[in-house]
Amino acid sequence: MTTPMLEIRDLHVRIEEREILKGVNLVVPKGEVHAIMGRNGSGKSTLSYVLAGKDDYEITSGEVLLDGQNILEMEPSERAVAGLFLAFQYPIEIPGVATMTFLKAALNATRKAKGEGEISTPDFMRAVKEAGASLNIDSTMLKRALNVGFSGGEKKRAEILQMALLKPKMCVLDETDSGLDIDALQVVSKGVNALRDGTRSMLVITHYQRLLNHIVPDVVHVFSDGKVVESGTKELALELEAKGYAGFDGEKAA
Numbered sequence: 001m002t003t004p005m006l007e008i009r010d011l012h013v014r015i016e017e018r019e020i021l022k023g024v025n026l027v028v029p030k031g032e033v034h035a036i037m038g039r040n041g042s043g044k045s046t047l048s049y050v051l052a053g054k055d056d057y058e059i060t061s062g063e064v065l066l067d068g069q070n071i072l073e074m075e076p077s078e079r080a081v082a083g084l085f086l087a088f089q090y091p092i093e094i095p096g097v098a099t100m101t102f103l104k105a106a107l108n109a110t111r112k113a114k115g116e117g118e119i120s121t122p123d124f125m126r127a128v129k130e131a132g133a134s135l136n137i138d139s140t141m142l143k144r145a146l147n148v149g150f151s152g153g154e155k156k157r158a159e160i161l162q163m164a165l166l167k168p169k170m171c172v173l174d175e176t177d178s179g180l181d182i183d184a185l186q187v188v189s190k191g192v193n194a195l196r197d198g199t200r201s202m203l204v205i206t207h208y209q210r211l212l213n214h215i216v217p218d219v220v221h222v223f224s225d226g227k228v229v230e231s232g233t234k235e236l237a238l239e240l241e242a243k244g245y246a247g248f249d250g251e252k253a254a
């Protein structure tokens, strides 16, 4: 068997003495797009933060392998260099740093870590313009401080732009649809779909089925109370939408 892009083995995580992730097992093969669906509070964002390497989380057991490499001991920046990219449910605002400046610094940091030289300004401008056009991101938005005063849709589009520039091999998108109206959802989904190339893998986390009409996953996992409780084809998302989460985990709606 070829090495999966992402493999999570029996991951247990605590926050402030409380166990939030209770044995997550998940395998995303290379080139596949998997969705995680689960009710609010089931631990989806916790999983994405743990993958990103945010501190405050106590990993009590388990492994996370990115293309065969254990990433749990790595710094967040090392994970990024290894090809992991996270788009957060609540993107961080960086006052005083223009979006353009941030993007260039992020790109150069990964290039440097790989032993490549800095990208030239004309090459960078060309790349941003090209990637930005399909995401309806113009130069005015790029001059504004990253995420400061951005609408929900602008924040998500800026993240997808970052993803398009960094070309990660594993993308994790947490609630990319939250705060988006239908037009913005289409723009963001188009941007994400453009990055599907048969080798890059994605994990799309959502609690609504509607995002999966736009970003059609190869596999859907149902997440409940800190672990994956069922996996299936994209039809599983429709079944979930019809039955509600209670039909899967026996719990009442929160």
Ligand SMILES: Nc1ncnc2c1ncn2[C@@H]1O[C@H](COP(=O)(O)OP(=O)(O)O)[C@@H](O)[C@H]1O
Binding pocket: 015, 016, 020, 038, 039, 040, 041, 042, 043, 044, 045, 046, 047, 056
């Ligand atoms: N920093 C934190 N401190 C304490 N509890 C937290 C923290 N972050 C998340 N939790 C708790 O962990 C559980 C899972 O939250 P989260 O991962 O955000 O779920 P989801 O993204 O599925 O809605 C919730 O009960 C939440 O209150």
Ligand SMILES: [Mg+2]
Binding pocket: 044, 045, 046, 089, 174, 175
């Ligand atoms: Mg969440």
